[in-house]
Amino acid sequence: MSVSRRDFLRKAVEGGAAAAAAVASGGVPEAEAAGLQRPPRTLPPDAVGLLYDGTLCIGCKACVKACKDANGMPPDIHADQRGWNQGTWDSPQDLSAKTLNIIKLYTDGTMAVKDRETDGYAFSKRQCQHCTDPSCISACPVSAMTKDPSTGIVSHHPDRCIGCRYCVLSCPFGVPKFDFEDPFGRIHKCQLCNHRLAENKLPGCVDVCPTGATLFGRTADLEREAERRLTLKPGDRAVFPRGGLGGTPGGARPSHEKVVAAEYQQHIYGKSELGGTQCLMLSGVPFDKLNLPTNVPDYGYPTLTEGIQGAVYQSMVTPVVVLGGLLAIAHRNVKGSD
Amino acid sequence: MLAPRPLGGRIITPTFVIASTLALIAAAIVLYRLVFGLAAVTNLSDGYPWGIWIVADVMIGSAFGCAGYAVAILVYLFNRGEYHPLIRPALLASLFGYGLAGLAVIVDLGRWWQFYAMFVPWYMNPSSVMLETALCIAVYAMIICLEFAPAVLERFGLNRLNARLKRVMFAIVALGLLLPTMHQSSLGTILVILGHKLSPLWQTEWLPLLYLLSALLMGLGIVVFEAMISASGFRRPFEVEILGKLAGVTVVLLAAFLVVRIGDLAARGAFSLAFRPDVRSLMFWIELSLMSAPLVILGPPANRRRPQTLFLGAFVLLLGGIVYRVNSYLVGLTPATGNWHYFPTLAEIMVTLGLFSLEVVLFLLFVKLLPILPARHKAEEAGRT
Numbered sequence: 079m080s081v082s083r084r085d086f087l088r089k090a091v092e093g094g095a096a097a098a099a100a101v102a103s104g105g106v107p108e109a110e111a112a113g114l115q116r117p118p119r120t121l122p123p124d125a126v127g128l129l130y131d132g133t134l135c136i137g138c139k140a141c142v143k144a145c146k147d148a149n150g151m152p153p154d155i156h157a158d159q160r161g162w163n164q165g166t167w168d169s170p171q172d173l174s175a176k177t178l179n180i181i182k183l184y185t186d187g188t189m190a191v192k193d194r195e196t197d198g199y200a201f202s203k204r205q206c207q208h209c210t211d212p213s214c215i216s217a218c219p220v221s222a223m224t225k226d227p228s229t230g231i232v233s234h235h236p237d238r239c240i241g242c243r244y245c246v247l248s249c250p251f252g253v254p255k256f257d258f259e260d261p262f263g264r265i266h267k268c269q270l271c272n273h274r275l276a277e278n279k280l281p282g283c284v285d286v287c288p289t290g291a292t293l294f295g296r297t298a299d300l301e302r303e304a305e306r307r308l309t310l311k312p313g314d315r316a317v318f319p320r321g322g323l324g325g326t327p328g329g330a331r332p333s334h335e336k337v338v339a340a341e342y343q344q345h346i347y348g349k350s351e352l353g354g355t356q357c358l359m360l361s362g363v364p365f366d367k368l369n370l371p372t373n374v375p376d377y378g379y380p381t382l383t384e385g386i387q388g389a390v391y392q393s394m395v396t397p398v399v400v401l402g403g404l405l406a407i408a409h410r411n412v413k414g415s416d
Numbered sequence: 417m418l419a420p421r422p423l424g425g426r427i428i429t430p431t432f433v434i435a436s437t438l439a440l441i442a443a444a445i446v447l448y449r450l451v452f453g454l455a456a457v458t459n460l461s462d463g464y465p466w467g468i469w470i471v472a473d474v475m476i477g478s479a480f481g482c483a484g485y486a487v488a489i490l491v492y493l494f495n496r497g498e499y500h501p502l503i504r505p506a507l508l509a510s511l512f513g514y515g516l517a518g519l520a521v522i523v524d525l526g527r528w529w530q531f532y533a534m535f536v537p538w539y540m541n542p543s544s545v546m547l548e549t550a551l552c553i554a555v556y557a558m559i560i561c562l563e564f565a566p567a568v569l570e571r572f573g574l575n576r577l578n579a580r581l582k583r584v585m586f587a588i589v590a591l592g593l594l595l596p597t598m599h600q601s602s603l604g605t606i607l608v609i610l611g612h613k614l615s616p617l618w619q620t621e622w623l624p625l626l627y628l629l630s631a632l633l634m635g636l637g638i639v640v641f642e643a644m645i646s647a648s649g650f651r652r653p654f655e656v657e658i659l660g661k662l663a664g665v666t667v668v669l670l671a672a673f674l675v676v677r678i679g680d681l682a683a684r685g686a687f688s689l690a691f692r693p694d695v696r697s698l699m700f701w702i703e704l705s706l707m708s709a710p711l712v713i714l715g716p717p718a719n720r721r722r723p724q725t726l727f728l729g730a731f732v733l734l735l736g737g738i739v740y741r742v743n744s745y746l747v748g749l750t751p752a753t754g755n756w757h758y759f760p761t762l763a764e765i766m767v768t769l770g771l772f773s774l775e776v777v778l779f780l781l782f783v784k785l786l787p788i789l790p791a792r793h794k795a796e797e798a799g800r801t
Contacts, residue, residue: 172753172754174462213611215541216543216609217544217546218541218544218546219534219541219544219546219547220533220534220536220539220540221540221541222533238536239527239533240525240528240530240533241525241528243465243466243526244606246465248609249752251752252462252752252753252754256462258455258458258461258462258526259455260453261450261451261452261453261454261456262453263453263527264526264527352611371612371752374612379608379609380609382608382609382611383545383605383609387545390601390624391548391598397594401591404493404593404594405586405590407493408586408593409590411493411495411586412492412585412586
């Protein structure tokens, strides 16, 4: 690439101005800080993900077991059970280096009614959200986290991972986990069973879900399906698909008809949170009750960090210009001393 | 101005023995960690994946390592030659601060045997703040070695090599000014991606500037602190005049830091969080008190001429910088999910203690064997020999 002297100087001035702006605009409200942000990423063309509908989930945890089988993960014995549970009962409490997918239970008061906030209970599913603008990818120094350019699936590559755990620290959903017990441990996270997708099979968790609470599909299709459900009222009869939306991969599964029992929260979780995620969620109870981050911006945090870095280090022009100045000053001042 | 020269004297002293023992204990724990894994010796978890090996050894260790950077700015950027006698001891602090921070990183890495991936061009992720920071620190560590090399070359009479090095020293010095500006601010930028997981008492887009300023402050603080300790330890005269001037610069910088820190908190309306009855508020006020106190201690010029107040001011400033970094990396953090707690294990503390002890051991060895500290006046010199 050839850069004319004039271009170089122009860029240098722009870089310097951007750096000044970076310093000047820190800490101001989002709209004004926008100049400091890099533009948010958009969904890849064939982005795929999951739609989890907590109102359909019966809490059977077949998906938790199927995930372990599909990914060859060991049982996760809860600390309280280590005295008697020799591994016959997999009892994870949360995502961990041994558990890539989990069903969690929300309870309140008497727990009388499903999908009710007070005196009720509700299920929620956790796995990697496959963010549109993932923090883990931005954070990783050695590109060990990658996002498939077409499906958008976020995968981890232990062959180059240095184990710094910045992905663990940076993920807003607490998804990547490091195996601290193993001296040669690695990061574990849901990769949407991309090894099964390659064989034209559904992700483990979707494959076994008896009620279609977890659906696989293109994120755009999943969003349309979620929007349809948000129009349903308690008492309505509606048809709910199972497996993959549109019958792929692996052929169509029978759908089922059901009376809608709970009122949906009028929000699709993951549609806009932190720049959007490819996995979406519906619920009968407010999402903050499910321990999901709700009071968050609609852009990913990497837009901020990469914005700050980009403003200062854009094409390395600013550092080079500053170094030039320093060289001149140092050349004058270092002489005569050591 | 008197040229620096080796201090000489006995190597094996009580301080040397105690510090070496602590360093050896740390080495044993590190070996154990490499064989049995991180969980065997640390309280690290998926909620708190970074503990004191990162926060104390890297964030604080490298800030102490900014001694050379801070003094180089004064000497070479502002051409204040009067600070020149401080440059070699300051560079020595930098050499160990950064060297041992690098050592701590390797010990902390979960997959340390793949560390080389950081330097493989096709693995590098240019968007990663961590990559920029790590590469910058690695290059800077080499730059410090070169900046410090004349002390070693002089000692062994390698004058031709020394003369050659001096011809390019201006370029080395320039890089030595640029690189810490880059990575010390990036140590703050690293936190920005935590978003809502970091309490608004610390989360701000001003983090890069605050980290840069606090690094300079801690660098200046360590110069004064170390000069005072050296003076009393080696029974040398206190260099009160020059250190007092340095403290004056520190006061101005500290005022700037506090203006940005408090102004930012006020502008974001985050102060209300500081009045909740929790550990975070307490730690916040401890931090702010420690960072403000040196302004009072070192503010009056008379105090900057007294060794006692100079030492106290530098000491409190270092404590303040330490608490700021611990707060922003650990106390202010709420993990995404789950009920996690972190307090370092005894083993973690011993490794950190051991690393700082190793710095003491190496410092003692270097000042005794190499020309680092300024020579005393001729009369004293004659009396000594």
